[in-house]
Structures are given as structure tokens and as C-alpha cells.
Amino acid sequence: MELWIPITVGAAFCQNLRTAMQKHLKGKLGTSGATFVRFGYGVPFAAVYVLVLNQVFGFPMPVPNATTLVAGALGGLAQILGTFLLIHLFSFRNFAVGTAYSKTEPIQAALFGFLVLGEHVSAVAAVCILVGIAGVIVISLARVPLTLAAIRTSLVGRPALIGLASAAFFGASAVAYRTASLSLEGTGVAMQAAFALVYATSFQTVVMGSWMAWREPEQLRASLKAWRAAVWVGASGVAGSIGWFTAMTLQNVAYVRALAQIELVFTFLVSWLIFKEVIVRSEILGCVLIVAAVVGIILLR
Template sequence: MELWIPITIFAAFCQNLRSALQKHLKGALGTTGATFIRFGYGFPFALIYVTGLHVVGGYELPHINGQFILAAAFGGLAQIVATFLLVHLFSYRNFTVGTAYSKTEPVQAALFGLILLGESVTPAAAVAIAVGVLGVVMISLAKTPSNLRELGAALIGKPALIGLASAAFFGASAASYRVASLALGGPGFLMQAAFSLACVTLFQTVVMALWMAWREPTQLVASLRHWRISVWVGLAGVAGSAGWFTAMTLQQVAYVRALAQIELVFTLAVSWFVFREKINRAELAGCLLIVGAILLLLLGR
């Protein structure tokens, strides 16, 4: 098995955990505060990871260059905007369709990978990505009203546009992170990914802290007050991000983000086995489509 595959699955699991914690905190912190804790509380763990690779693992620290700085900064800003939009979706009563659209990220990541890196995917991979996105959309829409008029209105409403924009910024950030990591040119994929993650997280923390101090100081204070659970958000977030950065250093963004759709399978499994929630036919069908898409993606390689 190629190494990027288990790393991506691990990252998807961590992201699922982080999202659950982040959604829990949104009521106490608001959109900006819930977005900030992902980066602000994640940076110390990212720094510990780099230090461990350097001191214990014996990896040399990479040399920073202009391409790395530009790609890391652009990716960092894009991820801030994408995370803010995604968290903001939960403010809408009919956020389900928007969330479904936000899951079109693998398609948009493939486009940005083509634009920024000149990377294309095989026909089998393109089909797998499309099938996986269809499965995710089915799961996301499974519990929406069956009234076609309401569904049609939701498909072009404000939450839908926010979801599409969130996916676009997530796709752009993922491709930019691969550019940044590869721009370092060594001393090994683990250190390249870890160093990129630490630099990006530091940049995001500074940018958001300055913005909040200027525009929303109460949100900044609230994020510090709720540090006990925010620390766990930061840990889960940086563990997932370390997985994403490492996987995207090893493999094209389109493949990594397509496999990452397994996160929805994790979510349904937890709902079913842990919380004993019922899963309807549309959710089950969507889950099967995602699994089929992942198998097609991996077998096609």
C-alpha cells in the first residue's frame, strides 16, 4: 500500500474529530473565534512536531525561498477564508445544501492542481472523484425536505453559494500547500510537510490574532477563556493538517482530497454505532457510492 493512503485516512479521521469539537464551540465563540482556535491552538503542536523531527529524528531544517513564502501565504489566507465560510454556514437554518456544496472540494482541488502544478488525473480517477462527490452530496441532502420547490430554492440560495466558495478556497489552499512543500526541495517529505505546516499555522495565527484584536477583541478574549476545549481542537486540527501536508507532499492533491471523502463514512459510522441514530436509504446509498469511488480510485492506480 502506498504510504499516502493510510496517512490520508488518518487525517480524515482527525478532521472529523476537529469539526465536531469546533461546531460545539461555535455557540460560545462565534464564527471568528471558532475559526481562530484551529490555528492559534494548533501552532504550538506544529512547532513541537518540527522540533521533534529535528532533534530526535535528525532531520535538517529546510531553507526558505520565495516560492515557498508566496505559496504558503496564499494557501494560509485561502484556508482562513474557507474555514470562516464553512463555520459561518452553521448560522443558517438551511445550511445542509451549502455543506453539500462545500464537499465539492475534490473537484475544485483537481482544477487548482492543474492550474498551479500542471497535474492531471487519469480518466478512472476523474470518474472516481465525480462518484465520490455525488455520494457526499447525497448524504448531505438526505435529510432535507423532499419538496422539490424548497430543494430547488436551496440549491441556488445564499448557503449554497457560501458552500461553493468554501470548497473553492479549500481547493486553492490544498494545491498551494503542495506547491509550498515541494518548493523546499528537501530534506525529506516528513520535514518538508511539518515545516510547511508550522510556518503556515504561525502565519494564520498572527493574521487572525491581529484582525481579531482590531475588529473583534471580544472574540479573541473568548477564545482564550475557553482554552480547555480549544486545546483539543488545536491538537486534532494540527494532527489532521500534518496528515494532509504529508499526504499532499507525497501525492497529487486531487487524489488525496478524493480519498479524504472517507470522512463522511466515519461520520455515519459514529452516528450509527455510537449514537444509535437511524440512517436512511439516501445516506446508505451515498456511503456506498463513496466507498465505491475510493475503491475505483485506488484500484485505478
């Protein structure tokens, strides 16, 4: 099995954990605060990881170049905007629709990867990506009433547009991060990914911290007061980000983000096995489609 596959699955699991904690914090901190803790509390963990790679495992410390700095900054800004929009979706009563659209990220990542890096996706992989996205949409809309008003909202409503915008920013950030990491060639894949992560996360912390200090100081203070819970968001977020950065250094972004859809399967397994929640048939169908897409990407691409 290629190394990027288990790394991506592990990253998806960590992201699932981080998202659950972030949703909980949103009720206490609001959208900006819940977005900030992902980056601000993640920097120390990312920095320690780089030091361990350098001091314990002997990976050379990279020297960032212009491509690293520009691509990492653009990726950081795009991820902030994507995260902000995704968390903002939770404010809508019909947020499931927007969340479904936000999962079109693999398609948009494939487009950005082609435009920026000249990367191509095979026809078989493209079909698998579409099958996986169909599964995500089936799950996201499983409990939405199929009325004309609901369908109209699904197509052109504000949550749908926010979800699409969120996916676009996440797709762009993934390609930018891959660009930044690849620019550090010669220091080892693990260090390339880790160094790009530290730079991007530090940049995000400075940008968001400065903006919140200016516009929403009460949110910044609340984020600092909630450190006991926020530190776990940062730790799980960095664990997932290490996986994403490493996988995207090794493989085409579109494949990585498509495989990452397995995160939703983890979500439903936890809901079913641990919380004993009832799963409807359409949600099971969605999980089957996602698993089929994942298997196809691994075996047939």
C-alpha cells in the same frame, strides 16, 4: 499500499474529530472564534513536531525560499476564508445544502492543480471523484424535503453559493500548500510537510489574531478563555493537518482530497454505533458511493 493512502485516512479521522469539537465551540465563541482556535492553538503542536523531526530523527531544518513564503501565505489566507465560510454555514437552517456544495473541493482542487502545477487526473480517477462527490451530496441532502422551494434553494440559494466558495478556497489552499511543501525539496517529505505547516499555521494565527484584536476583541478574549476545550481542537487539527500536508507532498492534491471524503463514512459510523442514531436509506447509499469511489481511487487510478 502507497504511504499517502493510510496517512490520508488517518488525517480524515482527525479532521472529523476536530470538526465535531469546532461545532461545539461555535455555540460559545461564534464563527471567528471557532475559526481562530483551529490555527492559534495548533501552532505549538506543529512547532513541537518540527523539533522532534529535527532533534530526534535527524531531518535537516529547511531554509524557506520565496515560493515557500508566498505559497504558504496564500494557502493560509485561502484556508482561513474556507474555514470561516464553512463554519458560517452552520448558522443557516438549511446548512446541509451548503455543506454538500462545500464537498465539491476535489473537483476544484483538480482544476487548481492543473492550472498551478500542471497536474493531470486520469479519466478513471475523475469518474471516481465524481462518484464520491455524488455520495456526499446524497448524504447531505438525505433529510432535505424535495420541494420546489428546496430545490431552488439548493441550486441558487445563499448556502449553496457559500458552500461552493468554501470549496474553492479549500481547493486553492491545498494546491498552495503542496506548492510550498515541494519547494523545500531535499529535507525529507516529513520535514517538508511539517515546516510548511508551521509556517502556514503561524501566518494564519498572526493574521486572524490581528484582525480579531482590531474588529472582534471580545471574540479573541473568549477564544483565550476557552483554552481548555480549544487546545484539543488545536491538537486534533494539527494531527489532521500533518497528515494532509504529508499526503499532499507525496501525491496529487485531487487524489488526496477525493480519498478524504471517507471522513463522512466515519461520521455515520460514530452516529450509528456510538450514538445509536437512525440512518436513512439514502445516507447508506451515499456511504456506499463514497466507499466505492475510495476503492476505485486506490485500486484503479
